[in-house]
Each structure stands twice: as structure tokens, then as C-alpha cells.
Amino acid sequence: LIGDQEEIVSISDLQIGDLLLVKPGERVPSDGIVVSGQTTIDQAAITGESVPVLKQLDDEVFAGTVNVKGAITIKMTKPSAETLFQKIIQLVQTAQSEKSPSQLFIERFEGTYVKIVLSVVAVMLFLPHYVLGWSWTETFYRAMILLVVASPCALVASITPASLSAISNGAKKGILFKGGVHLERLSHLSAIAFDKTGTLTKGKPEVTNVIVRSDMNEQEFLVKIASIERQSNHPLAQSIVEFVKNKQELTLVQPDSLEDVPGYGVIGSLQGDTWKIGKADFVGKEDAA
Secondary structure (H helix, E strand, C coil): CECCECCCCCHHHCCCCCEEEECCCCECCCCEEEEECCEEEECHHHHCCCCCEEECCCCEECCCCEECCCCEEEEECCCHHHCHHHHHHHHHHHHHHCCCHHHHHHHHHHHHHHHHHHHHHHHHCCHHHHHCCCCHHHHHHHHHHHHHHCCHHHHHCCCHHHHHHHHHHHHHCCCCCCCHHHHHHHHHCCCCCCCCCCCCCCCCCCCCCCCCCCCCCHHHHHHHHHHHHCCCCCHHHHHHHHHHHHHCCCCCCCCCEEEEECCCEEEEEECCEEEEEECHHHHCHHHHC
């Protein structure tokens, strides 16, 4: 942004302090802080958080994350070469250059091994014909068999391509290895501890239990709540709607009005009543107790 004018430029041309407009559905181009607007950002690729995070004034955003909802203006705080996303790319590139213990072991004698195999094959191409009386066809055929079985290429290429392939494929799926040595150590592990939601699970919220006041009908309550939440795209709202529609098999109705309050919840009007759905601080702690 330059004043009130918008201009599309290359990321490499951006400088610290530039104002960047990020529209809904776009990826954040660089690390920065929010200077206007508010939205929710999908940071799963960077932090592993399965639920989009609310971003308001002065909140930090990361390059490569996805703006889910509203338009925001951010102030660039780091050059493109120093963003968190770029550091992840550099980490993968560095990991590919690090050698595992198996690779170092192979490299100690691979040169000598290649020379020995090629020398033996060269001898086998001629010696058996004169010494053992083999035909030229049989001599050549058996020499090629020896070359294939003792293939120096297979030995030399047995570690490095496999490590590079595993590191690259893992990076595509969000798994980062700091080097071939760490990848190789996986074969010696007996237990792994995971500390992030979404690593072994989808991280998708779902309704597990419904608690209502004794003076309220549960089915009527669920219908009204889900009818209002159906108009919201928040992950918690979608899980409530899915629970009511699929598991309870209740029919929803169209709310009269809806107001989304980012970071807190929604206010909806249904059949003449106003409903607040969200955090305890939003609906009132005493009412939510």
C-alpha cells in the first residue's frame, strides 16, 4: 500500500516498514504485525495449530500462513530472506547437505571399492577365455553378471539418494529433519512422544457432551444454537452444526439475524429471542455458570 493506492510488487522488492494488504483467502507474504483490521489466520503450516487464530491490532503474523476471513493491513518487520517460512526452507536445504553415519562409512572406501570392482571385471572379460577355455560370449556374459552383482553404483547410491528423498518428501508433508543422522536414528527408537495436536490426529473439534439447565429442553436448545451457528464459519460452530444435523438428526431453522464478534462468539436473533453464543466473558460468566 502506498497511501490509498494498491500496487502489486515482487516479494524481493519489499522492504522493512512497507504496508501490505492481505485479502481473505490470500497467503501472508512476509512476517509482520497487524496495523489495521482483524481476521483469523490458519497457521497450521507454521505452528501446527489446527484451529485458525484470531489476529487483531499489533498481533504478529507469519509468511506462508493463510488469511481465512477478513482483510488486514500488516507492517513488514523482516526481509523476505529472514522470515520464519524462509528459515524452514533453509533448514531443509541444510539437512540435505548433512551426512549420516552410514553415508560417511560408505564414503571411506567407496572409491577403492569402485576401482577394485571395475578392475576385476576388466580381467574377467579376457582371462577366463584364455585360461579356462570359455567362449567369448560366455566370458562376456559372466563378466557382466559379476558387474551387476558387485555393482559399485548400487553401493555408493544406497544411502544418499534414500536420505535426500526421505528429507524432501517429509518436508512436503510438514515433517522437518535437521539432517540424515536424525533420520537414520529413527530405526533405533523404541518410543516417540508427540506434543502437538494434529500430529497424530486431525485436530478437528467435535461435540462430546451436551449439558443444559434443568428448565430447558435439550433438543429445542440444540436446534436454536445450531441454527445460529450454521451461519458462522468458525471451526467450533461447524462442529456444533455437524453434531446436531448428523448425530441428533434435528431440522434447523433460518435465524432472523446474525452478528459475528471475532474472538468472542456470535449474536443471533431467532423467533424473537436474542442468543449469545461464545466465551463465558462474552455471554456473561454468571449466565454461563
